[in-house]
Amino acid sequence: GAVVSQHPSRVICKSGTSVKIECRSLDFQATTMFWYRQFPKQSLMLMATSNEGSKATYEQGVEKDKFLINHASLTLSTLTVTSAHPEDSSFYICSARKTEPVEKLFFGSGTQLSVL
Amino acid sequence: QKEVEQDPGPLSVPEGAIVSLNCTYSNSAFQYFMWYRQYSRKGPELLMYTYSSGNKEDGRFTAQVDKSSKYISLFIRDSQPSDSATYLCAMSAGAAGNKLTFGGGTRVLVKP
Numbered sequence: 679g680a681v682v683s684q685h686p687s688r689v690i691c692k693s694g695t696s697v698k699i700e701c702r703s704l705d706f707q708a709t710t711m712f713w714y715r716q717f718p719k720q721s722l723m724l725m726a727t728s729n730e731g732s733k734a735t736y737e738q739g740v741e742k743d744k745f746l747i748n749h750a751s752l753t754l755s756t757l758t759v760t761s762a763h764p765e766d767s768s769f770y771i772c773s774a775r776k777t778e779p780v781e782k783l784f785f786g787s788g789t790q791l792s793v794l
Numbered sequence: 795q796k797e798v799e800q801d802p803g804p805l806s807v808p809e810g811a812i813v814s815l816n817c818t819y820s821n822s823a824f825q826y827f828m829w830y831r832q833y834s835r836k837g838p839e840l841l842m843y844t845y846s847s848g849n850k851e852d853g854r855f856t857a858q859v860d861k862s863s864k865y866i867s868l869f870i871r872d873s874q875p876s877d878s879a880t881y882l883c884a885m886s887a888g889a890a891g892n893k894l895t896f897g898g899g900t901r902v903l904v905k906p
Contacts (some may be wrong), residue, residue, distance in 0.1 A: 780843070785830075785837035786841065790835060
């Protein structure tokens with residue numbers, strides 16, 4: 679299967695600071711990537727759709743000024759959690775769309791964010 | 795009511811048994827159906843991918859889709875302790891690479 683790399687795998691930060699998470703498709707180009715959030719023992723909740731070269735599309739209830747998404751190349755999307763607060767602590771997962779030979783989504787390994 | 799319903803488990807089976815998982819859904823527009831396996835604090839791994847109704851087999855895994863009943867299943871034969879994980883069903887209306895709607899996941903424990 680295709681490889682999607684996500685870094686860092688774990689980050690601890692102080693309240694009020696910003697944290698950047700990177701998502702890279704290593705062996706394919708991804709014009710579209712998705713960012714999810716997952717709370718303990720719950721399923722994945724879509725936060726936003728990231729399209730290369732254009733603005734991200736956010737799901738209802740997700741603050742676009744707090745969760746900044748940049749998709750500057752066909753292999754890299756970043757999620758920046760700005761002015762993080764303890765309630766932002768969660769497991770963040772990215773996925774990248776691979777279109778050939780069959781369209782599928784492949785997921786990164788996730789980032790556990792803990793805001794103190 | 796959630797769009798996709800999945801029993802959270804845990805589902806505990808002895809090694810070698812068949813694991814039976816299922817999801818029900820309410821959106822008749824869903825056309826693509828996926829099963830993902832997720833180990834604790836890891837990203838989901840795609841196991842099976844099915845378009846529309848029917849069965850699909852891949853090694854020890856069999857996926858079934860019954861669109862008339864809005865019901866999908868995943869069977870794991872000859873289960874191993876390494877199969878212990880959370881299994882997520884996911885669905886999409888447009889294409890498999892579009893926005894996915896996930897079930898809540900079923901935690902499976904395979905005991906040696």
